[in-house]
Amino acid sequence: xDVMKRLPRQSWWQKYxxxxxxxxxxxxxxxxxxAQVAGVDLAMFWxxxxxxxxxxxxxxxxxxxxxxxxxxxILETIQMAIIGTTIGTCFAIPLAxxxxxxxxxxxxxxxxxxxxxxxxxxxxxxxxxxxxVAVFGIGATAGVVTLAIFSFGMVSKLFYEVIETIxxxxxxxxxxxxxxxxxxIHFAVVPQVLNQFISYFLYTLEINVRASTVLGYLGAGxxxxxxxxxxxxxxYSQTAVIIIMxxxxxxxxNIISNYLRERLM
Amino acid sequence: MEKSPELxxxxxxxDRYGWLFWALIVLIIYVxxxxxxxxxxxxxxxxxxxxxxxxxxxxxxxxxxxxxxxEDLVSLIVQTxxxxxxxxxxxxxxxxxxxxxxxxxxxxxxxxxxxxxKFVLTLIRTFPEIxxxxxxxxxxxxxxxxxxxxVGVHSxxxxxxLFSEAIENMDDGAEExxxxxxxxxxxVFALATLPTILxxxxxxxxxxxxxxxxxxTILGMVGAGxxxxxxxxxIQTRNWPRVGIxxxxxxxxxxxxxxxxGWLRKKLV
Numbered sequence: 001x002d003v004m005k006r007l008p009r010q011s012w013w014q015k016y017x018x019x020x021x022x023x024x025x026x027x028x029x030x031x032x033x034x035a036q037v038a039g040v041d042l043a044m045f046w047x048x049x050x051x052x053x054x055x056x057x058x059x060x061x062x063x064x065x066x067x068x069x070x071x072x073x074i075l076e077t078i079q080m081a082i083i084g085t086t087i088g089t090c091f092a093i094p095l096a097x098x099x100x101x102x103x104x105x106x107x108x109x110x111x112x113x114x115x116x117x118x119x120x121x122x123x124x125x126x127x128x129x130x131x132x133v134a135v136f137g138i139g140a141t142a143g144v145v146t147l148a149i150f151s152f153g154m155v156s157k158l159f160y161e162v163i164e165t166i167x168x169x170x171x172x173x174x175x176x177x178x179x180x181x182x183x184x185i186h187f188a189v190v191p192q193v194l195n196q197f198i199s200y201f202l203y204t205l206e207i208n209v210r211a212s213t214v215l216g217y218l219g220a221g222x223x224x225x226x227x228x229x230x231x232x233x234x235x236y237s238q239t240a241v242i243i244i245m246x247x248x249x250x251x252x253x254n255i256i257s258n259y260l261r262e263r264l265m
Numbered sequence: 266m267e268k269s270p271e272l273x274x275x276x277x278x279x280d281r282y283g284w285l286f287w288a289l290i291v292l293i294i295y296v297x298x299x300x301x302x303x304x305x306x307x308x309x310x311x312x313x314x315x316x317x318x319x320x321x322x323x324x325x326x327x328x329x330x331x332x333x334x335x336e337d338l339v340s341l342i343v344q345t346x347x348x349x350x351x352x353x354x355x356x357x358x359x360x361x362x363x364x365x366x367x368x369x370x371x372x373x374x375x376x377x378x379x380x381x382x383k384f385v386l387t388l389i390r391t392f393p394e395i396x397x398x399x400x401x402x403x404x405x406x407x408x409x410x411x412x413x414x415x416v417g418v419h420s421x422x423x424x425x426x427l428f429s430e431a432i433e434n435m436d437d438g439a440e441e442x443x444x445x446x447x448x449x450x451x452x453v454f455a456l457a458t459l460p461t462i463l464x465x466x467x468x469x470x471x472x473x474x475x476x477x478x479x480x481x482t483i484l485g486m487v488g489a490g491x492x493x494x495x496x497x498x499x500i501q502t503r504n505w506p507r508v509g510i511x512x513x514x515x516x517x518x519x520x521x522x523x524x525x526x527g528w529l530r531k532k533l534v
Contacts, residue, residue: 031354034347038409038490045405045414052404079298086295122519123512126395126483127493130500131508135315137308144304214393218486218497231399243396250391 055236062244063237070226070242074249077222080140080215081208084147085155089201092152096159097185102171103163114160120153125211129220140221147212151204158200159193166192195264202257209253213246314503321505322512329510336495338514345491346518348409348484349477352416357470359421364428382429390422394480398489409490416477416484424473431465468533471526478522482515 013019097103099113128149132142170188179187216224223242230238331339367382398415405411439457448456485493492511499507 027354030350034351037344037347038351038413040351040410040413041405044410048404048406052400055400055403076301079301082294082298083302118520119516122479122516122523124479124483126486127496127515130486130497131318134500134503135311135318137311140302141304141307144302210391210393214395217395227393227396231396239396243392246393247388247391251387 058236059240059243061237062240063235064241066238066241067245070223070245073216073223073226074245076140077212077216077224078209078249078253080143080222081147081205081212084144084212085151085201085205085208087144087148088151088153089155089204091148092156092159093197096156096163097189099156099160100163102166102168103181103185103189117153117156120149121157123149123153125150125215126218129215129218133219138219138221143212143215143220143222146215146220147208150211151208154207155200155204158204159197162193162196162200163189199261199264202261206250206254206257210250213250317503317505318508321507322509324506325510325513326504326506327510329507330514338492338510341492341495342514342518344409345481345485345493346478346522348412348416348489348491349474349481351413352481353420353470353474353477355413355417356420356424356473357466359417360424360428361466363421363425364432367425367429368432369429379429383426386422386425386429388422389419390426392419392422394419395484395487398484398487402488407488407490412481412484412489412491415489416480419480420473420477423476424469427469427473428462428466431462431469435462464533468530471530471533475519475523475526478519482519 095113095117099110099117101107101110104110104113125146128146129142132145136142136145166189170192171184174184174188212222212224214224214227216222216226217228219225223246227239227242230236230242329338331337334340363382363386367379367386369379370376394415397419398411401411401414405414435458439461440453443453443457481491481493482496483493485491485495486497488494492515496508496511496515499505499511
């Protein structure tokens with residue numbers, strides 16, 4: 001009984017783990033409800049598993065000759081990602097400065113800018129692609145604009161977080177000798193953030209290369225156009241080549257970008 | 266890198282002119298990208314279409330919000346959330362063994378087990394989600410179910426990686442305490458490992474749920490259920506007021522889920 005006296009006091013709901021139990025029950029109920037809404041049927045999955053394995057077997061025999069045809073669209077995909085990311089980043093930089101709390105003291109402007117950036121970030125890439133294909137027509141332009149807006153949302157957030165973590169010393173030094181706002185940004189902020197900016201730019205480029213491979217599925221240029229064609233024609237041996245080549249390209253871009261980012265840090 | 270004092274004062278040629286080399290490479294990359302893209306093919310109707318899109322967004326089709334048919338905005342958004350939720354739960358369960366497979370032990374940097382696990386997770390992560398969705402549509406037919414399976418499999422790539430990093434960075438004090446009082450492997454796992462990493466696992470799962478909500482909205486574009494299907498249909502039939510209300514619905518849904526999940530994650534960690 002001595003031991004019991006030394007234990008901390010627990011209220012009755014802590015003692016019976018009521019919080020945990022109710023959370024588990026709520027999660028369980030949500031799972032059951034979601035399963036009903038989504039029409040999940042385990043029997044159907046196991047019943048049709050042979051079709052799925054059949055598809056996998058056909059994909060396991062890639063049509064290697066197809067590589068010569070998809071070389072050009074894969075390069076176009078990378079070009080789209082580079083141009084799109086660059087355009088998005090150019091627009092993101094001024095807004096990142098406007099959203100950083102140590103640059104803009106007015107919380108109204110900052111809040112408004114951040115809310116706008118949040119709104120841009122809510123829209124998924126393929127959704128933007130569908131809209132821009134309707135605007136610009138089928139082709140790489142829609143893809144570049146999609147990637148520009150997509151990377152704008154992402155880069156602006158990453159950049160203003162970088163700006164907010166910088167050392168205040170140089171800024172105060174510049175202020176004390178009477179520098180203007182743009183001079184402060186040029187001489188005290190930019191040298192501190194440049195390496196991290198480049199690093200995040202490369203990271204966004206990585207993500208955009210991955211994203212741009214599927215944008216063409218809706219007509220926005222690049223390898224995705226061929227992906228959609230092969231899937232519609234049930235030509236899975238070609239689909240397999242496209243996926244393998246995409247994986248190879250994404251791996252290579254990741255390796256280059258990781259190497260550069262490690263050098264920058 | 267240790268440099269002798271003389272070297273740091275007198276800059277080498279690389280230090281002085283190295284940036285020229287990099288600038289040249291960057292220039293070549295941009296020239297190559299710009300000449301390779303055919304950006305001229307903008308259709309003539311571009312400006313009139315964008316005008317009607319903008320007017321559609323400002324004059325949304327309010328009647329579509331709820332009409333009780335099960336094909337309205339609210340029911341489809343609920344369906345989208347259900348796809349994301351169920352898919353994330355499935356992937357969280359699958360990710361746990363993957364995470365233990367891929368987690369590095371602190372003593373060695375390279376190990377067959379952890380390196381192979383990390384490689385498999387990278388493969389899953391890079392496999393395009395919409396291709397997965399199309400593959401599952403062949404197996405279970407078009408609809409939300411295929412979306413659930415696609416989210417469930419694809420999310421393992423990222424969740425497994427985040428979970429394995431959580432295991433690698435775990436504080437092993439609790440484990441050592443249980444070992445030192447003579448606990449066996451099962452007891453160590455149940456009483457020390459699991460309680461230590463569970464909050465982080467749940468937090469990462471919530472974060473992944475935010476991403477899954479975004480994927481679930483686009484999976485419908487290939488026929489895997491949710492709001493994406495009527496969205497693509499409205500775009501293709503140039504029904505801009507309908508596009509406007511769906512966009513509004515998606516934006517509100519994503520903002521609400523992000524802030525809810527952010528609030529929960531702050532409470533957890």
